[in-house]
Structures are given as C-alpha cells and as structure tokens.
Amino acid sequence: MDVFAAVVTLLLIMDPLGNIPTFLAILKTVPAPRRRIVLVREILLAYGVLLAFLFLGNYVLRFLRLEQETLSIAGGIVLFLIALRMIFPREGGMVGEPLEGEPFLVPLAIPLFAGPSTLAALLLLQRSSPGHATSLWIAVTIAWAIGGSILLSSTFFYRVLRERGLIAIERLMGMLLVMVAVQMLINGLKALMSPG
Numbered sequence: 001m002d003v004f005a006a007v008v009t010l011l012l013i014m015d016p017l018g019n020i021p022t023f024l025a026i027l028k029t030v031p032a033p034r035r036r037i038v039l040v041r042e043i044l045l046a047y048g049v050l051l052a053f054l055f056l057g058n059y060v061l062r063f064l065r066l067e068q069e070t071l072s073i074a075g076g077i078v079l080f081l082i083a084l085r086m087i088f089p090r091e092g093g094m095v096g097e098p099l100e101g102e103p104f105l106v107p108l109a110i111p112l113f114a115g116p117s118t119l120a121a122l123l124l125l126q127r128s129s130p131g132h133a134t135s136l137w138i139a140v141t142i143a144w145a146i147g148g149s150i151l152l153s154s155t156f157f158y159r160v161l162r163e164r165g166l167i168a169i170e171r172l173m174g175m176l177l178v179m180v181a182v183q184m185l186i187n188g189l190k191a192l193m194s195p196g
Contacts, residue, residue: 006139016150018170046113072188079181086174
C-alpha cells in the first residue's frame with residue numbers, strides 16, 4: 001500500500017481548508033476562551049470515529065456480505081457526489097442550519113471532519129489493501145494530524161487566504177477528488193467485468 005497516496009486521498013476528502021469557514025461559523029457562538037478546547041475535543045472525537053471505522057468496518061462489511069467491487073463502485077459514486085458539492089456548493093453548506101450552543105460530535109467531528117465519504121474511502125482503502133492495516137493506520141493518523149493542524153490554525157489560514165482563497169482551494173480539491181472518484185469507479189467496474 002502506498003501510504004503517501006492514501007494520505008493525499010484522505011486529505012482531499014476531509015477537505016480541512018474548505019471546512020475552515022464552516023468551522024469558524026459554527027464556533028462563532030462559542031465563547032472565545034472555549035473555542036480551542038472545543039476544537040481539540042472535536043478533532044480527537046473525529047480520530048476516534050476514524051479508528052473505530054478502520055478496525056471495525058471490515059466486520060460490518062463481512063456481516064453485510066459486501067464485495068470489494070460493490071464498495072469500489074459505491075465509494076466512487078459517493079466521492080463523486082461529494083466532489084461535485086465541493087465544486088458547486090449549495091446554500092447553507094453541508095451541515096444546514098447552525099445548532100444552538102456548543103457543538104458536540106455533530107457537526108464538527110461528524111460529518112465535517114470524519115464524514116461519510118471519508119469513512120467510505122477508509123473502507124475502500126482497507127478492502128483494496130488487505131493485510132496492510134498498520135500502513136493504513138499510519139496514513140489515517142498522518143491525514144488526521146495534518147487536517148487537525150490546519151483546522152487548529154483556521155484563524156491564521158482565514159486571515160491569509162480570505163474567503164475567496166479558501167473557496168478557490170476547495171474547488172481545486174474538488175476537481176482532484178472527481179478524478180479519484182472516477183478512478184475508483186473504473187477500478188470497481190474493471191474488477192466486476194474481469195473474467196474469473
């Protein structure tokens with residue numbers, strides 16, 4: 001398994017730079033001294049969800065009797081839809097109406113950091129590289145650490161890049177993610193149609 005490719009794929013899907021405005025908007029209602037604490041807590045919760053999915057996801061797939069081809073095609077479709085949302089965002093963002101009070105688990109940890117597309121990609125990476133659990137754990141940890149560091153520095157990135165810069169980066173990440181999604185679909189269809 002190529003750890004670097006897995007890290008890049010997971011980072012593209014997590015989209016920490018594109019999530020900065022949403023994170024800042026959600027944390028705006030939290031008192032300033034608590035913001036960093038809440039952000040660290042949410043990032044740690046997201047890591048816990050990613051690890052739970054990494055180590056237990058395979059058992060769920062076996063229980064549901066899902067094949068690798070199914071996962072690859074479904075993962076490609078999900079990633080494609082997420083990529084389209086990154087390129088052409090809808091009003092209200094991905095989380096809809098903001099919640100009252102301090103966020104807990106939802107919407108910062110899930111779905112913004114450890115969303116369905118990240119979890120689907122994790123399952124796909126796991127199924128496509130059986131026996132490489134340690135490499136995948138390293139890739140998840142590196143992607144999580146980079147994404148978490150970017151979100152912890154969100155005010156700095158927002159000051160430097162401004163809203164338009166962040167939007168441009170998100171669109172670029174969306175374009176790259178479209179290519180990853182199409183490749184996943186092609187791989188799944190090839191495996192499905194190959195004899196034997």
